[in-house]
Amino acid sequence: MSGWRHPTAGRVNRERPAGFHFDGIALTGFEGDTLASALLASGTRVLGRSFKYHRPRGLWGMGGEEPNAILDVTRDGVTMPNVRATTELLEDGMALSSVNAAPDAAHDRYRLLDRLQRFLPAGFYYKTFMRPGWMTWEPMIRRMAGLGRIDPANCPPADCPRINAQCDLLIIGAGPAGLAAARAAARKGRAVWLVDEAPEPGGSLRWRGGFIDGADWREFVDAVQAEVLAAGGRVLARTTLWGAFDHGLFAAWERRTGLPDVHWRIRAGEVILAAGAIERPLWFANNDLPGVMSAEAALHHLVLYGAVAGRRIVLATGGDASYPVAAALAEAGAEVTLTDIRPEGPDAPEGVRVVRAARLTAARGGREVRCAVIDGEAWEADTVLTSGGYTPSVHLYCQAGGKLDWDDVRDALVPRRGTAPIMVAGAASGSFGLSAALAEGHAAAGGEGPAPRPEGDAPWGVTPMRPDPALPGRQWIDLQNDVTLKDVGLAAREGFTSVEHLKRYTTLGMATDQGRTSNFAGLAAMAALTARSIPETGTTTYRPPFTPVPLAVIAGRRRGALFNPLKRLPLEPEHRAAGARFREYGGWLRPAVYGTGDESTLAVDEARTARQSVGIFDASPLGKIEVIGPGAPELLDFANYVRMSTLRPGRARYGFMLAESGVVYDDGVVLRLAEDRFIVSASSSHVAGVLLRLEDARQDRFDPSRVVLHDVTAHWVTLTVTGPRARDLLDEAEIAVPEMPHMGVAETTEAGHPMRIARVSFTGDLSYEVSVPARHSDDLRNRLDRARGAVGGRWIGLEAVMILRAEKGYILVGKDTDGLTMPHDLGWGAQRERRRDEYLGKRSLFTPEGCREGRRQLVGIAVSDGDAPLAAGAHLVPLDGPRRSLGFVTSSYRSPGLDRPIALALLEDGRARIGDRIGCFHMGEVRAAVVAPACAFDPEGHRLDG
Amino acid sequence: MQRFQCPFCGLRDETEFHFATEAGKSRPEPAEEVTDAEWAAYLHLNDALKGQAREVWVHLTCGEYFLMTRDTLTREVSGSEALPGRAS
Ligand SMILES: [Zn+2]
Numbered sequence A: 001m002s003g004w005r006h007p008t009a010g011r012v013n014r015e016r017p018a019g020f021h022f023d024g025i026a027l028t029g030f031e032g033d034t035l036a037s038a039l040l041a042s043g044t045r046v047l048g049r050s051f052k053y054h055r056p057r058g059l060w061g062m063g064g065e066e067p068n069a070i071l072d073v074t075r076d077g078v079t080m081p082n083v084r085a086t087t088e089l090l091e092d093g094m095a096l097s098s099v100n101a102a103p104d105a106a107h108d109r110y111r112l113l114d115r116l117q118r119f120l121p122a123g124f125y126y127k128t129f130m131r132p133g134w135m136t137w138e139p140m141i142r143r144m145a146g147l148g149r150i151d152p153a154n155c156p157p158a159d160c161p162r163i164n165a166q167c168d169l170l171i172i173g174a175g176p177a178g179l180a181a182a183r184a185a186a187r188k189g190r191a192v193w194l195v196d197e198a199p200e201p202g203g204s205l206r207w208r209g210g211f212i213d214g215a216d217w218r219e220f221v222d223a224v225q226a227e228v229l230a231a232g233g234r235v236l237a238r239t240t241l242w243g244a245f246d247h248g249l250f251a252a253w254e255r256r257t258g259l260p261d262v263h264w265r266i267r268a269g270e271v272i273l274a275a276g277a278i279e280r281p282l283w284f285a286n287n288d289l290p291g292v293m294s295a296e297a298a299l300h301h302l303v304l305y306g307a308v309a310g311r312r313i314v315l316a317t318g319g320d321a322s323y324p325v326a327a328a329l330a331e332a333g334a335e336v337t338l339t340d341i342r343p344e345g346p347d348a349p350e351g352v353r354v355v356r357a358a359r360l361t362a363a364r365g366g367r368e369v370r371c372a373v374i375d376g377e378a379w380e381a382d383t384v385l386t387s388g389g390y391t392p393s394v395h396l397y398c399q400a401g402g403k404l405d406w407d408d409v410r411d412a413l414v415p416r417r418g419t420a421p422i423m424v425a426g427a428a429s430g431s432f433g434l435s436a437a438l439a440e441g442h443a444a445a446g447g448e449g450p451a452p453r454p455e456g457d458a459p460w461g462v463t464p465m466r467p468d469p470a471l472p473g474r475q476w477i478d479l480q481n482d483v484t485l486k487d488v489g490l491a492a493r494e495g496f497t498s499v500e501h502l503k504r505y506t507t508l509g510m511a512t513d514q515g516r517t518s519n520f521a522g523l524a525a526m527a528a529l530t531a532r533s534i535p536e537t538g539t540t541t542y543r544p545p546f547t548p549v550p551l552a553v554i555a556g557r558r559r560g561a562l563f564n565p566l567k568r569l570p571l572e573p574e575h576r577a578a579g580a581r582f583r584e585y586g587g588w589l590r591p592a593v594y595g596t597g598d599e600s601t602l603a604v605d606e607a608r609t610a611r612q613s614v615g616i617f618d619a620s621p622l623g624k625i626e627v628i629g630p631g632a633p634e635l636l637d638f639a640n641y642v643r644m645s646t647l648r649p650g651r652a653r654y655g656f657m658l659a660e661s662g663v664v665y666d667d668g669v670v671l672r673l674a675e676d677r678f679i680v681s682a683s684s685s686h687v688a689g690v691l692l693r694l695e696d697a698r699q700d701r702f703d704p705s706r707v708v709l710h711d712v713t714a715h716w717v718t719l720t721v722t723g724p725r726a727r728d729l730l731d732e733a734e735i736a737v738p739e740m741p742h743m744g745v746a747e748t749t750e751a752g753h754p755m756r757i758a759r760v761s762f763t764g765d766l767s768y769e770v771s772v773p774a775r776h777s778d779d780l781r782n783r784l785d786r787a788r789g790a791v792g793g794r795w796i797g798l799e800a801v802m803i804l805r806a807e808k809g810y811i812l813v814g815k816d817t818d819g820l821t822m823p824h825d826l827g828w829g830a831q832r833e834r835r836r837d838e839y840l841g842k843r844s845l846f847t848p849e850g851c852r853e854g855r856r857q858l859v860g861i862a863v864s865d866g867d868a869p870l871a872a873g874a875h876l877v878p879l880d881g882p883r884r885s886l887g888f889v890t891s892s893y894r895s896p897g898l899d900r901p902i903a904l905a906l907l908e909d910g911r912a913r914i915g916d917r918i919g920c921f922h923m924g925e926v927r928a929a930v931v932a933p934a935c936a937f938d939p940e941g942h943r944l945d946g
Numbered sequence B: 001m002q003r004f005q006c007p008f009c010g011l012r013d014e015t016e017f018h019f020a021t022e023a024g025k026s027r028p029e030p031a032e033e034v035t036d037a038e039w040a041a042y043l044h045l046n047d048a049l050k051g052q053a054r055e056v057w058v059h060l061t062c063g064e065y066f067l068m069t070r071d072t073l074t075r076e077v078s079g080s081e082a083l084p085g086r087a088s
Helices: A035-042 A113-121 A124-129 A134-144 A176-185 A217-230 A296-305 A322-332 A393-401 A433-442 A485-493 A497-508 A519-529 A551-555 A572-577 A598-613 A631-639 A686-701 A726-732 A774-791 A799-806 A829-835 B036-044
Strands: A015-023 A026-029 A069-074 A078-084 A095-098 A161-170 A193-196 A233-234 A239-244 A249-254 A262-273 A277-279 A292-294 A312-315 A334-339 A350-354 A362-365 A371-374 A376-379 A385-386 A390-392 A405-406 A411-413 A476-478 A580-585 A588-594 A615-616 A625-628 A651-658 A664-674 A677-681 A708-713 A716-722 A747-750 A753-758 A768-773 A857-864 A875-877 A887-895 A900-907 A919-924 A924-932 B004-008 B009-015 B017-020 B050-061 B064-071 B077-084
Touching: A015 A035, A015 A768, A026 A035, A026 A519, A035 A296, A113 A747, A124 A322, A161 A176, A176 A217, A176 A433, A193 A371, A217 A233, A239 A393, A262 A334, A262 A551, A277 A296, A292 A296, A296 A312, A296 A322, A296 A385, A312 A322, A312 A371, A322 A334, A322 A350, A322 A385, A385 A551, A390 A519, A476 A519, A485 A519, A497 A519, A497 B004, A519 A747, A572 A580, A572 A588, A588 A598, A588 A615, A588 A799, A615 A774, A615 A799, A615 A829, A625 A631, A625 A686, A631 A677, A664 A686, A664 A747, A664 A753, A686 A799, A686 B050, A716 A726, A716 A774, A726 A768, A726 A774, A799 A887, A799 A900, A875 A887, A875 B050, B004 B050, B004 B064
Parallel strands: A015 A095, A161 A193, A161 A262, A193 A233, A292 A385, A312 A334, A312 A385, A334 A350
Antiparallel strands: A015 A026, A069 A078, A069 A095, A239 A249, A249 A262, A277 A390, A362 A371, A371 A376, A405 A411, A580 A588, A615 A716, A625 A677, A625 A708, A651 A664, A664 A677, A716 A768, A747 A753, A753 A768, A857 A900, A857 A924, A875 A919, A887 A900, A919 A924, B004 B009, B017 B050, B050 B064, B064 B077
């Protein structure tokens, strides 16, 4: 209990206290606090348990780099897991709970795990999970490791807008460099978008303060904002630019209070990255104890929120930038000792004890810091602040493809100019200090005249500091994933010396903080251990997102019914009124069955009625691709396995479209309406693909001026009347049907509008597909529905249609075929032998694979032992001898026409096995069955004529 | 998210496009005279060039196939033209 609230410092609203709970303990903060500042000021130290060893962990930083303070936040009864305490604003009534701790962070029952640390080295999981018996470990490890809890009640509304935007100049980061760039660009009349994570622009000025061009920094910020807006630009606060994508696309997440968050997709003409830098930690024994914090973060929390890190503070540094931090803390009332690794440095600030040429080697304490060991001497302290230098935030530059160079002077990896279409300014490019940031920002935007000038800019000397393997004790490199310097050493000894291997082997940098505070140290340690330079050791790849972004924000409104919107039938309301139950079939919402009660019973009843009298079903999703022009016959001959140029007008023919691999891509009927006009009835789920393949052939192989394609699937409604009384129903409906044979088609006129009637059957019974333009579908539907009663027919859903077609052995491509099925496997071998001309997929049918014995062929499967249908997907196996899969069941139903189960299957040499007994293996049981022809019902086809 | 230039419609998001094939691959014919190896090469062997590549793409929205020249490494698109004989 060491952090405290300064009576006056900070910009929180002291008039508006906000009550909250942390692990059940009631605490109070103020409006304007972050979760982190409120917890810090309350004196709460242990905020969670570490990922692997369950060590106590406390607040480290001030933003997205925070590795420890990750909390589950409950508000209005709904819990959001894994919230970074440093970036979330406090609200009255929030309940916070620590993650990876049971029951809570202070009393975690797995804390003893830390004693076992020598048995849990890097690569522990890889080593353990390769041995037999790892399954016994797994549930235990899953329980002990991990982060927050998923709340099933947390189902946020799909209301985050996704906004596509374009901007002339995008500036990422509204600190001094970004502000200077924005001012310069705005003055040149450019529309600038200035984007920053923080609630207000200013960046480090917000806690470091300063005077710019003779005025307080706030005046500078206000003036820049005004100039940006006046030039037509925009300032987005609380907005994280989290991803750089191809061709200048950037993704940003804007948090809004009282409104849904926004997912921005910004196309930027030019981009300036001014994302600043992140303070590095220092490496000493127990550098993960609660109470060890980033010095910069301590200043941030003090100045912005009046949250003081501790009362007796040791600040260990090697840079000048820590001196103002010490000064501010001392002025706030803390007892501050600054230990500088360098023999010389700036003058001691007032009230600060400075120890020079001193090195911090350990922190001690149980659950939090009790003392700091400096050059072998224990100093009592409740807080240890550290500054190990600064790491430029180059993530977005690298996401955009940029490369980095090692810079000895800046002691950092800095962007290599020209490797990404992004300019980098300020600390992000390794130029630390206020005047450098302002000058670089100004220059990056092509600023005219003098750059903004700060007053009394502090010097920015930094002494490079590195983890020291010679130092005793456990030195943490990655706090969030619990990786120590010893783990890096182990990885080096075991040969994982590439940084990409180091990362995967030890999990260093793989946590949700993306190694902001750890990657550099891991890299530097590996370089030292392998006697290589940092550039020789390399860096890992940076990928989006920069910080974790809620999936609800990225998904936006594209969820539920809008995720992948279904195609709807024009007659859907009428079907619903008739009691239809709807389901998705190949992207279309279609009636599955009509009526109430058990679905499979209804489907069987519907199928029986269709067999006995007549059924009507909505076949509108059936593809209707018009192929028009003198070049149509040759195009269709090429695109189809079955020749279509020999089809007479007024006739239809069944065929297949193959992929060039010879595999069946689609099947269906082609109608020829005139010499130069065909309609391809592609399967409802394949229309787009068939059209694309036809277009490919049309444009790349034939003369596209001689044939055009037009997909009119959605323009027409098709109702199919099927059953022995189909013709009676149409007569009753007073629809004039020209005399036509099976596979005939005619265009007629009915009540002044066009109608097309095709005698094409997907059920094996006499069937008429009646199509009218969608706007006339009510009339057709009502006439058929009225006539239905007179002939004892009923509406049937897709489930009944599936039964009817399976009884006949009619396939569904993709269900009764797979990625190996060729047409001759389906009994269509004659064309392969006969056709001399070229067609799609032809050559593949004659490859050794296409010609080999033992191909899986379509057959039927009959059972005699009871009423239960076979399990679809079940493997077919020999009844005698060693068990192996000979194929599998593709469709299985109870047939009302035959009053027994029927099935279709793909079976090795299936046709030669017809009549043989075979096993059907399902859930450990083998059921005896008999191989049969695919067509189980009316094999002579008598019923096609009614 | 890349943006490609359809020669008929202009600059559009990559989601509107589909890769078709590497440019310049001609279909070996007639089937009777094509060896298994030649056919397999046509079906499966691609240059998959690193750097400048010429490819056939289709703009799904308008249905037109076209030739695109792009750098597969930098993703820079340097050319987009209708198939030979097609006016854009
Ligand atoms: Zn187009």
